[in-house]
Amino acid sequence: MIRCWTARRSTSWRRRSATGSGEPGGFDDLLAAAERAWTGHRLTLIDVAGVGSDRSVVLRVTVDGGPATAVVKGWTTSAGSDAPARETAALDMATARSLPAPALLASAGDPPLVVMSDLGAHGSLADALLGTAAPAADGALLAWARAVGRFHAGTACSADDFAATLERHGGAGLAVDLMPRLFREAADELPELLELIDIRAETAVIDTVAAFGDVLQTDLPALSPADTCPDNNLGRDGELLLIDFEGAMVRHIVWDAAYLTVPFPSCWCSFSLPGEAVTSALDAWRAEVRPAFPEVDGPEFAVDLEAATVGWAVVGLRWFLRRALEDDSPLHPHRSAPTRRMFLGERLRRAATTTHPVLGAVQELAGQVLDRLDSTIGAPRLPPAPAYR
CATH class of the missing domain: 3.30.200.20 (Phosphorylase Kinase; domain 1)
Structure with a gap:
């Protein structure tokens, strides 16, 4: 351990x-x-x-x-x-x-x-999800989970190393973990965003969002690419290799694990995934991470995974609400992708039904926003990935 x-x-x-x-x-x-x-x-x-x-x-x-x-x-x-x-x-x-x-x-x-x-011109998880074969999508999802898990296990508790490496490459003084800033900015912008749909932001919600990291019960930091989207990887020799580290940081590993439960909060190819596929992928991720962080099998981590899933829903409001109020265009101009309203609707439904013990104010707000969107512009459900239809 x-x-x-x-x-x-x-x-x-x-x-x-x-x-x-x-x-x-x-x-x-x-x-x-x-x-x-x-x-x-x-x-x-x-x-x-x-x-x-x-x-x-x-x-x-x-x-x-x-x-x-x-x-x-x-x-x-x-x-x-x-x-x-x-x-x-x-x-x-x-x-x-x-x-x-x-x-x-x-x-x-x-x-x-x-x-x-050069990793070559091989397929990605996104290609598999947009394909027509569920077994291929299952396999790619497992490969993605293993790759992310190996990355976490191989960089466990590496904040000091990352800070020193950043400094060597011209990044002296950069924040090692960007998640606190992300949630502070989301909290700052929340009142103005909610005004657009005639909802008042309660102080309790703003305070919870601003210090969202304090909700987590475990401390399991590792290096994260930060944008572990289905198209930010390439297959080679039966495994997936991760690409695109422009937002790399050392943060709690639960934020990447929640990319499976949300799913994929920062990604254009964020389709609904079958529950059994998500469970299998989480199991594959845990198998890689467990030697470094055995806590991933414990009840506290399960609660943290629920918190991270809700947290990404809050961040999604900041990223997508304004545009969703203007139009319902897909998240990618050329490939099969859900719309912003689908994206928001799915995340808000998840947050509105959370069982997390201390996120009651966020749960209530998510329900309010979901009802408002549903009665005005609509909040359609996220469709399954094409491979699972």
């Missing part, structure tokens, strides 16, 4: 070539910077593997003097974000501990970039 104690965006390297996105020559500055960071390796662009809004780009490259291929991820120098430091530090720790994630091959701070091992 482990015991724990407690500006204007620069676009220089984003320039595309005249022949179009993804053609060689479109990202010369970024590739040159990556070569300087990874001494002795010459990189040639294969394709653009992904573009993260306006602040990052992911390139797949061939390598002379190293592995056949690699992946370069770069951020704009004026992104105004701690994402580069968090991702680099998390990859550094994951590589040193042989965790299920890309290996960090090189990094730089100016411009911010990482060079990672």
Whole structure:
């Protein structure tokens, strides 16, 4: 058992070539910077593997003097974000501990970039959930749970290590755990949000939300990618490896476990999951985590899992209520996805029926909001993932 104690965006390297996105020559500055960071390796662009809004780009490259291929991820120098430091530090720790994630091959701070091992163009949990085969979805869900559990077990009680690694990669002074700030901001915004639907925020609710971490009865911190969504992983050799560590932090492991019970609170592919699939995935996650945190089998953790499930519902109000009042568009523009009103309705129903012993005020508020939405814009139920229909 482990015991724990407690500006204007620069676009220089984003320039595309005249022949179009993804053609060689479109990202010369970024590739040159990556070569300087990874001494002795010459990189040639294969394709653009992904573009993260306006602040990052992911390139797949061939390598002379190293592995056949690699992946370069770069951020704009004026992104105004701690994402580069968090991702680099998390990859550094994951590589040193042989965790299920890309290996960090090189990094730089100016411009911010990482060079990672190439996991290939394999499927993700999202692909399985959007497919047509329930057994494939079950298998992918179990693989996701094992990967997250291995990550937790391999970084148990690592707050000091993560802080030191952040500092080495330009993130000195960054918060190791961002959950307290997330809930403080949610509490600050709650009265204004509720005014939009003519509900008054009671002081008891605001105080509970602002200090939501105090509700948890256990103290089980580990490194989390923070955004463990079904599309933030890739399959390889029968397992899933986690990607996207821009929000990485050391936080209570229950926040990731609750991604199964909510499910997937920050994700566009947040469909309803069969109860037996969730139970099996939680069992697989516990099997990985148990050597580091045997408390996951205890009654206090079960209560904390209920609290985290409700907590994500509260955060979901902040993330989605405004847009849900305006329209009911899907959460993804191109792939099968639920709408914002489905997303909110599911989480509010879960919070409104909670059995948690000290979240009565939140439960009452969730019921009020659900009734108001149901009688105005509607709060439809979340449909099953396509693979389970």
